Every structure is written in C-alpha cells, then in structure tokens.
Amino acid sequence: xxxxxxxxxxxxxxxxxxxxxxxxxxxxxxxxxxxxxxxxxxxxxxxxxxxxxxxxxxxxxxxxxxxxxxxxxxxxxxxxxxxxxxxxxxxxxxxxxxxxxxxxxxxxxxxxxxxxxxxxxxxxxxxxxxxxxxxxxxxxxxxxxxxxxxxxxxxxxxxxxxxxxxxxxxxxxxxxxxxxxxxxxxxxxxxxxxxxxxxxxxxxxxxxxxxxxxxxxxxxxxxxxxxxxxxxxxxxxxxxxxxxxxxxxxxxxxxxxxxxxxxxxxxxxxxxxxxxxxxxxxxxxxxxxxxxxxxx
Amino acid sequence: xxxxxxxxxxxxxxxxxxxxxxxxxxxxxxxxxxxxxxxxxxxxxxxxxxxxxxxxxxxxxxxxxxxxxxxxxxxxxxxxxxxxxxxxxxxxxxxxxxxxxxxxxxxxxxxxxxxxxxxxxxxxxxxxxxxxxxxxxxxxxxxxxxxxxxxxxxxxxxxxxxxxxxxxxxxxxxxxxxxxxxxxxxxxxxxxxxxxxxxxxxxxxxxxxxxxxxxxxxxxxxxxxxxxxxxxxxxxxxxxxxxxxxxxxxxxxxxxxxxxxxxxxxxxxxxxxxxxxxxxxxxxxxxxxxxxxxxxxxxxxxxxxx
Numbered sequence: 317x318x319x320x321x322x323x324x325x326x327x328x329x330x331x332x333x334x335x336x337x338x339x340x341x342x343x344x345x346x347x348x349x350x351x352x353x354x355x356x357x358x359x360x361x362x363x364x365x366x367x368x369x370x371x372x373x374x375x376x377x378x379x380x381x382x383x384x385x386x387x388x389x390x391x392x393x394x395x396x397x398x399x400x401x402x403x404x405x406x407x408x409x410x411x412x413x414x415x416x417x418x419x420x421x422x423x424x425x426x427x428x429x430x431x432x433x434x435x436x437x438x439x440x441x442x443x444x445x446x447x448x449x450x451x452x453x454x455x456x457x458x459x460x461x462x463x464x465x466x467x468x469x470x471x472x473x474x475x476x477x478x479x480x481x482x483x484x485x486x487x488x489x490x491x492x493x494x495x496x497x498x499x500x501x502x503x504x505x506x507x508x509x510x511x512x513x514x515x516x517x518x519x520x521x522x523x524x525x526x527x528x529x530x531x532x533x534x535x536x537x538x539x540x541x542x543x544x545x546x547x548x549x550x551x552x553x554x555x556x557x558x559x560x561x562x563x564x565x566x567x568x569x570x571x572x573x574x575x576x577x578x579x580x581x582x583x584x585x586x587x588x589x590x591x592x593x594x595x596x597x598x599x600x601x602x603x604x605x606x607x608x609x610x611x612x
Numbered sequence: 613x614x615x616x617x618x619x620x621x622x623x624x625x626x627x628x629x630x631x632x633x634x635x636x637x638x639x640x641x642x643x644x645x646x647x648x649x650x651x652x653x654x655x656x657x658x659x660x661x662x663x664x665x666x667x668x669x670x671x672x673x674x675x676x677x678x679x680x681x682x683x684x685x686x687x688x689x690x691x692x693x694x695x696x697x698x699x700x701x702x703x704x705x706x707x708x709x710x711x712x713x714x715x716x717x718x719x720x721x722x723x724x725x726x727x728x729x730x731x732x733x734x735x736x737x738x739x740x741x742x743x744x745x746x747x748x749x750x751x752x753x754x755x756x757x758x759x760x761x762x763x764x765x766x767x768x769x770x771x772x773x774x775x776x777x778x779x780x781x782x783x784x785x786x787x788x789x790x791x792x793x794x795x796x797x798x799x800x801x802x803x804x805x806x807x808x809x810x811x812x813x814x815x816x817x818x819x820x821x822x823x824x825x826x827x828x829x830x831x832x833x834x835x836x837x838x839x840x841x842x843x844x845x846x847x848x849x850x851x852x853x854x855x856x857x858x859x860x861x862x863x864x865x866x867x868x869x870x871x872x873x874x875x876x877x878x879x880x881x882x883x884x885x886x887x888x889x890x891x892x893x894x895x896x897x898x899x900x901x902x903x904x905x906x907x908x909x910x911x912x913x914x915x916x917x918x
Contacts, residue, residue, distance in 0.1 A: 321714045325703070332702040404698040409708075409751065412662060412692035413715040414684045611665040 318415050322423025323430070326397070330431040339389060339432075343439030346381060350374055351446035370453040372551050374443070375462045379547045382466050383540045384502055386436070390473030394428040395494035398481040402612060411612070421604045425471075425478045432470045437463070461550055468592065469543045475596040479603025485610070501540050509534035528574045532583055535562055542592045546585060555585050613676050615640045615762050615793035616661065621670030623656050623817075630656040632817040634670070638795055640761075643788045645804030646797040647906060648814035654797040655695050657814070658766045661795075662692060675761055688716065691755030695766035695797075699747050701740025705731060708739055708750055709757065718758035725753040730779055744771030752783065763787055765796035769803055781807050801906050813909045821909050837898040838871040838878050842890040845869070849888040856880050867893075 330336055351374065398420070401407040410420060440463045447454055477494050484490035500508075513530045516522060522530065535541045541562065548558035556575055563571045581587060616638040623631040631653040638644045648654050659665045660672055663683040672679045674686045699708060709722040726735045729749040734742070739750060748771045755763060765784070769777040777800075784794050784807050798804050804811055805825060813821040821828060845864065853862045853869075858877035863870040871881050878897065885892055 318715055321711065324714075325700070325707075325711045328707065329700050329702050405694075405696045406698045406700055408664065408694040408697040409699070409754070411664060412687065412690070412694055412697075412755070413712055414687040414690075415715060416684050612659075 318413075319419040319423035319426065322410070322415055322419055323426035326424055326427030327430045330393075330427065335393075336431055336435065339393075340435035340438050342389075343435040344442045346385065347378065347439035347443035348446050350377055351443050351450060351452075354452060355446060355450045369451070371447050371455050371459050374447060374452065375458060375547065376551060379462070379544055383469070383544050386432075386466055386470045387473040387498060387502060387540060390428075390432055390470050391477045391494045391498050393432055394424070394474045394477035395481055395490050396487050397424045397428055397478050398607070399484050399487040399490045402485075403487055407612060417608050418604060421478060421482050421600060421607060424481075425475050425600055428478060429471050429474045432474055433467050436467055436470060440466075458550060462547055465543055465546055469539060472539045472592055472596045476599040479599035479601075482600075482603035483606035501538055505538040505541065506535060509538075524570075525574050528571060529580065529583070532559055532562065532571075536583065536588050537591055539592050539595050542588045546588055546592075549585055555579055559583060613640060614638060614673075615642070615675060616644075616795060617671075617673040618657070618661075619671045619673075621657075621660065621667045621672060623653075623660060623665065624668045629817050631660070631667075634814075634817075634819055636812060636819060636822065638793060640793050641788070641791055643784065643794045643807055643809045644796070645808035645811040646795060646814065647799070647801065647804060647811055648797075649799055652814040653817040654814055655766055656817075658695070658764060658795075658797060661764060662687070662690075662694070689761040691757070691760035691763045691792075693748070693751050693755045693763075693765040693768050695770070697747075697751060699739040699742065699750060701738065703739055704736050705739055705742070705750050706735040708754060709735075712754040712757045716758045720757050725756060728756065728783070729753040730776070745773060745776055748772055749776065752780065756783070756787070759790065760792060762793045762795065765794065767798060768796055769798065769800055777803065813906065815909065836873065836878075838873060838881055838895060839898060840869045840871065840881070840885065840895040841893045842867055842869065842885060843893060844890055846888040846890055849885060849890065852884050852888060853881060856884060 354369075354374075398407070401410065407420075411417070415423070440459075444454070444459060447459075476497060480493045480497065481490045484493060509531055512534060513522070513527050516530065517527055536545065545558045545562055548561055549555040552558055552561075556572075556577065556579055559575060559579060560568050560571045614637045616636070618634055618636040621631060621634045622629065634653075634657065646654055646657070656665065660667050661674055661679060663679050663686075666680060675689055677686050679686055703711070705726060706722045709720075709725055712718075713720050713722065722735065723732070726732050729752050731746060731749050731753065734746065739747065742750065748768070752765075752768065755765070763784070768780050768784075772780060781803065784796070788794055788807075794807075796804075808825065810822070810824050811828065812819055845867065850862050850864065850869075853859055853871060856873070856877055858874040859871060859881065861870075861872040863872075869885075871878075873881060878895075882892055882895065
C-alpha cells in the first residue's frame with residue numbers, strides 16, 4: 317500500500333495552489349462574520365441580563381451555511397482530482413511508479429480531504445477565538461462536535477467527487493456529474509423524497525405513520541440533511557426533536573405525535589451516521605471499480 | 613527468464629486494431645529497440661506492458677510476472693519514461709524525485725540523479741517552468757531511481773537537443789552495462805542503431821521484422837553502394853556492369869561511378885572496370901543505413917499502393 321505517498325504528493329501539490337489560500341480566507345471570513353457582528357453589536361453596551369446567549373446560537377445559524385458551502389467546495393476541490401491527471405498525462409507518471417489504482421483513488425481522497433479540512437479547521441479556530449471575545453458563553457463540546465461533523469460532511473463530498481472523478485473518462489463529464497450531484501443533494505432531494513412517498517401512497521396505499529417514517533428515512537439518506545439533523549440533535553439534546561424539525565412548520569405537530577417519545581432504530585442517530593458514511597464508501601468504491609477496469 | 617514475454621497480444625479499440633497478434637520475447641540484459649512510424653502501435657504495446665490498457669487477447673509477462681495481476685510488483689522493478697506524460701507543475705524537480713524515491717521505497721540521492729541527467733542546479737525550480745527537454749530529463753531521472761531491472765523508454769529523445777540525445781544514449785549504455793534490460797521505442801533510427809542489440813519493427817500493429825541490425829541488413833538484401841573513381845569511363849562498360857548478377861543499379865557522375873550491388877560482387881565490379889581499360893583510382897563501400905532498411909520495411913507498402 318503506497319496511498320500515503322500519493323496523498324502526501326497530492327497535498328503538497330495542492331498546498332502550493334492559490335486556491336487553498338483563497339478557500340481558507342473564505343472559510344475564516346464566513347465563520348468569523350457572525351461572531352464579529354455579535355462582538356460589534358455588544359460594543360459599549362452592557363451584556364444583557366438573564367437571557368445570555370451561547371455559542372450554540374452561532375452553530376444553529378452557521379449550519380445552514382456550512383451545509384451548502386462545504387459540499388460545494390469539496391466538489392470544486394475534488395471533481396477533477398483524477399480526470400485532470402488523466403487528461404494532462406501526469407497519471408502516467410503516477411502509475412509508472414509502483415502504485416495500484418486503488419492507491420491512487422484512496423490517496424486522492426485522503427489528500428483532498430486534507431486540503432479541505434485545513435481551511436475548515438482554521439475557520440473554526442478563528443471563530444472560537446472571536447466567540448470567546450464576546451459575551452456568548454462558549455459550549456466547547458457542542459462546538460467541537462459541530463466542527464467534527466463539518467469535517468465529516470466535507471469528507472463525504474470529497475469521497476463522492478473523487479469517486480466521480482475516478483469513474484469519469486473526461487473532466488467535462490466529471491464536472492457535469494458533480495454539478496448534478498450537488499443540485500440533487502442540496503436542492504432537489506426533499507422534493508424528491510416527498511414525491512416518491514406520495515407516489516407510493518397513491519399506488520400502494522400507506523398508513524399516515526408509515527408515510528411519515530418513509531419520508532423521514534429518505535430525507536436522512538441525504539448527507540446534507542443527515543449533517544443538519546445530527547447537529548440539531550445535540551444542540552436540542554434530543555434526536556426526536558431534531559427529526560421533527562426536518563419537517564415544515566405545518567407538519568411538525570403531526571410528526572411529533574407520530575414519532576412519540578422514541579425513534580425507530582433506522583431513524584436513530586447511529587443509523588444516520590452510518591448513512592452518511594455509506595455515501596463515502598459507496599461512491600469511492602464504485603469510482604474505484606470503474607477506474608480499475610478502464611483503459612487509460 | 614525473459615525480461616518481457618508478449619504472447620499473441622491483440623488490442624482492439626472498437627473496429628480499430630491497434631496491435632495485431634504480437635509475440636515478442638526480450639531477454640534479460642538485452643537492449644531492444646522498438647521501431648515503427650508514428651501510429652504503428654508502439655505506445656499501445658508499451659501501455660499494455662504498464663497495465664495502462666489491457667490486451668483484448670493474449671498475455672504479457674514482465675520479469676516473470678503477469679502485468680495485470682501483479683502490476684504493482686512488476687512496476688517495483690521497472691523504470692519508465694512514458695510517452696505523452698506531463699509533470700506536476702507546482703512541484704519542483706527535486707520533489708518529483710523524492711516522490712519517486714518514496715514510492716519505490718528506495719534510498720537514492722535526488723542530487724546525484726539530477727546531475728546524471730544534466731539537471732543539476734534546476735532541482736529547486738518548479739517543474740511547470742521546465743522546457744519539454746528538461747521535463748524529459750526529469751522523468752528519465754525518475755525512471756532511474758532504485759536501479760530498475762527493466763527500463764521502458766517510450767520515445768526517449770522527444771524534445772531533446774542532439775547533446776541531450778547523446779546523453780540519453782550514454783545513460784542507456786550505462787544501464788545496460790549495469791545489467792539492466794532496456795526496451796525503448798523510437799521513430800528516430802540513429803538512436804536505435806547506436807545502442808541496440810536487437811530491434812523489432814512494428815507496422816500497422818504487426819511486427820514485420822525482429823533481428824539484430826546486421827541480421828536485418830542481410831534480410832533486406834543489404835545492398836551496398838560502391839563508389840569508384842576511375843581515370844576514364846570506357847564505352848560500353850556501364851552496360852557490362854549492369855550485366856553482372858548482383859548489381860542493381862549503376863550511376864555515373866563524371867569520373868565517379870556509383871554501383872548499387874550485393875557486397876559479394878564488388879570484386880567483379882572492379883575486375884570488369886579494369887579489364888575494360890579503366891584505371892581504378894579510388895573506391896569505397898557505403899553500407900546502407902538503418903534508415904534505408906527502415907524505409908524498406910515500413911514504406912514499401914505505401915509506395916506500391918500509391
């Protein structure tokens with residue numbers, strides 16, 4: 317196994333790219349903005365008595381942004397990771413050395429994940445420092461969990477993009493597939509989940525509770541939804557509450573009544589984490605399989 | 613054990629046959645020149661050796677191992693200068709070598725390698741700023757890491773100036789002296805003639821010749837040109853010369869005659885001239901160059917068709 321060498325080279329190469337520094341700047345800016353705003357608003361005024369805010373409020377706000385921004389940037393960083401080398405011919409150098417194609421795919425996932433994780437961590441560190449300077453109370457555990465989940469979300473989308481890049485024969489195809497994947501996960505998924513269950517109901521006929529569970533399950537298969545609900549579940553300290561929040565305001569009460577006190581196991585946090593990681597495994601696995609059998 | 617065993621290999625891309633039923637054995641320690649015009653299937657063959665593409669039919673073993681099933685193990689003992697590669701623009705020359713050294717789990721000195729290919733002083737520059745020739749030298753240096761048992765060089769002199777090409781030949785010779793097998797492709801024949809023990813000529817995906825340079829010369833009939841300077845050209849002697857069996861062509865330029873013939877009949881050419889009353893002042897043999905041979909093997913078909 318020589319994927320470490322591939323990952324290191326890939327990271328070395330990317331670190332010299334201006335991209336990485338632009339990304340870091342972007343993340344730092346995005347993460348620090350709410351904290352700076354808070355700090356600015358507080359200047360000169362006494363901290364409000366009684367209802368003191370915490371860093372959880374920051375997380376609540378930020379997760380909407382990160383759930384779009386992190387997938388987007390992961391895709392941009394990684395969709396060409398293999399097709400670019402294939403089209404330029406540097407892949408020939410890589411594969412003239414004793415690396416298997418497995419090492420190439422795995423090394424790329426690790427290398428690009430490193431490239432994405434570095435600016436994310438930097439953004440979180442800066443945000444933490446800024447929050448400490450405000451009157452918000454800093455809840456370290458939640459903040460760290462938020463950071464870890466954000467890195468995992470990034471990893472899933474890096475894996476997805478590297479998988480696409482490995483399977484695609486040209487950069488153009490990789491770009492189109494990756495763009496499609498982004499819109500599917502970030503924009504179309506929920507509508508698709510509702511439609512599918514409606515169709516099922518129309519032809520098979522489902523009990524209301526079954527419908528609700530089915531919609532919820534489909535939504536949880538979306539990595540960005542899984543990410544958000546996992547964050548909510550530790551902010552609200554209730555997995556059930558966080559699942560209810562996945563429904564629109566109108567359906568929340570029905571959802572609460574249907575779900576009751578506890579969740580079926582396939583809607584539990586543990587399973588949601590496994591769905592998230594399944595995307596990583598499946599997309600890297602399928603990408604590798606196609607790449608392994610391709611003529612280069 | 614043969615260094616390379618290609619056994620009945622065919623590669624098709626849809627309807628196009630890139631390589632047709634190719635069988636070729638390269639012995640260990642041999643320097644083999646793989647010749648052919650562009651598009652003959654040389655790179656496809658090399659890409660199959662490296663497992664970049666897979667044969668439609670047939671088997672390839674390199675250093676006794678199947679190139680697909682044991683691809684990584686094969687490449688641990690291989691040094692490769694591929695065709696149509698590009699370097700990593702943002703990495704320096706030294707970083708390229710360090711990557712090759714790490715990948716091969718080798719213990720080599722990047723500076724010594726840089727010096728060997730004539731890049732000393734350029735190691736800390738980004739490879740994106742290298743000329744084509746420099747990139748070629750850098751990848752040659754990468755291929756030399758860890759003293760490979762087999763060097764596969766695809767069109768190695770691409771982008772090199774004459775001096776660089778000479779250095780390349782010297783390195784090929786040094787590697788062969790060390791005991792390495794060298795397999796290299798070229799459409800530039802001077803390269804091959806100077807360093808190869810044996811050559812194979814590929815045309816339209818098929819191996820049309822496989823022999824030593826001398827063997828090839830004999831096989832083609834190896835006409836030589838005899839250049840004779842005489843004091844005078846007696847009448848009728850040209851016709852006499854043309855009548856000698858083994859003489860293909862007689863040309864005249866003032867007092868110099870050019871006789872294309874088998875090397876075996878040069879004595880009768882001289883005798884015929886002298887008995888006709890001409891005094892031979894000077895003569896020399898010009899052996900046909902590999903270039904002519906190569907043309908004979910690869911161009912005759914097109915000429916006939918034309």
